[in-house]
Amino acid sequence: xSLGTGHYYxxxxxxxxxxxxxxASGMIAKTVPRGSFVCRTGEPARxxxxxxxxxxxxxxxxxxxxPMSFIGIATGGWFGEGxxxxxxxxxxxxxxxxxxxxxxxxxxxxLWLVDNSPSFSKWLLHQLNERLGQFIALFxxxxxxxxxxxxxxxxxxxxxxxxxPGMPSDIPVTQEEIAHLxxxxxxxxxxxxxxxxxxxxxxxxxxxxxxxxxxxxxxxND
DNA sequence: CCATTAAACACCC
DNA sequence: GGGTGTTTAATGG
Numbered sequence: 001x002s003l004g005t006g007h008y009y010x011x012x013x014x015x016x017x018x019x020x021x022x023x024a025s026g027m028i029a030k031t032v033p034r035g036s037f038v039c040r041t042g043e044p045a046r047x048x049x050x051x052x053x054x055x056x057x058x059x060x061x062x063x064x065x066x067p068m069s070f071i072g073i074a075t076g077g078w079f080g081e082g083x084x085x086x087x088x089x090x091x092x093x094x095x096x097x098x099x100x101x102x103x104x105x106x107x108x109x110x111l112w113l114v115d116n117s118p119s120f121s122k123w124l125l126h127q128l129n130e131r132l133g134q135f136i137a138l139f140x141x142x143x144x145x146x147x148x149x150x151x152x153x154x155x156x157x158x159x160x161x162x163x164x165p166g167m168p169s170d171i172p173v174t175q176e177e178i179a180h181l182x183x184x185x186x187x188x189x190x191x192x193x194x195x196x197x198x199x200x201x202x203x204x205x206x207x208x209x210x211x212x213x214x215x216x217x218x219x220x221n222d
Numbered sequence: 223c224c225a226t227t228a229a230a231c232a233c234c235c
Numbered sequence: 236g237g238g239t240g241t242t243t244a245a246t247g248g
Contacts, residue, residue: 174239185226190241206234207239
């Protein structure tokens with residue numbers, strides 16, 4: 001196996017050929033069926049994960065175990081670095097919303113890359129910065145705002161150009177999936193999508209949503 | 223009152 | 236026919 005040259009492997013652009021070979025030989029492909037867990041709270045972190053194809057839901061839970069908010073991880077996204085860097089146990093449940101193909105980089109390889117590749121470390125810094133922005137926005141706006149606002153926010157986050165560089169503007173995502181990510185019911189999601197379509201921010205189709213105005217979604221306020 | 227749930231129905235693949 | 240979208244009725248905070 002070799003690392004591709006697409007957006008999916010943008011973090012590998014600055015690697016030397018020997019580095020690329022070592023990373024590629026340690027990579028593990030895994031398929032996760034819809035509805036099953038990729039990893040659960042409390043598990044030790046053993047891998048850095050890449051979403052080759054699919055959609056995941058990352059749900060943060062309180063110390064009491066109550067579910068809080070959700071973030072989608074779409075095709076092209078990489079995650080799990082925070083837990084690896086801190087050598088902690090995982091703080092999130094991650095479940096597949098559809099059949100998903102993953103690429104797993106062993107923790108040992110990941111930490112070796114951080115120590116030996118400045119370009120990889122720099123890429124990681126950008127990624128962590130993006131995520132930090134997401135969480136700040138999450139805590140600032142969670143528990144408030146109508147269903148429409150939450151759906152708009154969910155879609156805008158799915159389209160973060162740095163975290164999901166390969167994401168096309170036409171995402172094959174069902175309303176049930178959006179409902180899971182936004183934390184509201186399916187009929188409510190349906191109504192919210194139509195309101196966003198009226199505002200010319202999205203177009204709704206069968207089993208997919210076309211994002212027309214990302215900035216409009218991000219700043220949408222009821 | 224608003225949102226969720228369950229159910230029913232219609233529609234698209 | 237199964238998955239998805241949409242509406243309606245019942246239920247609950």
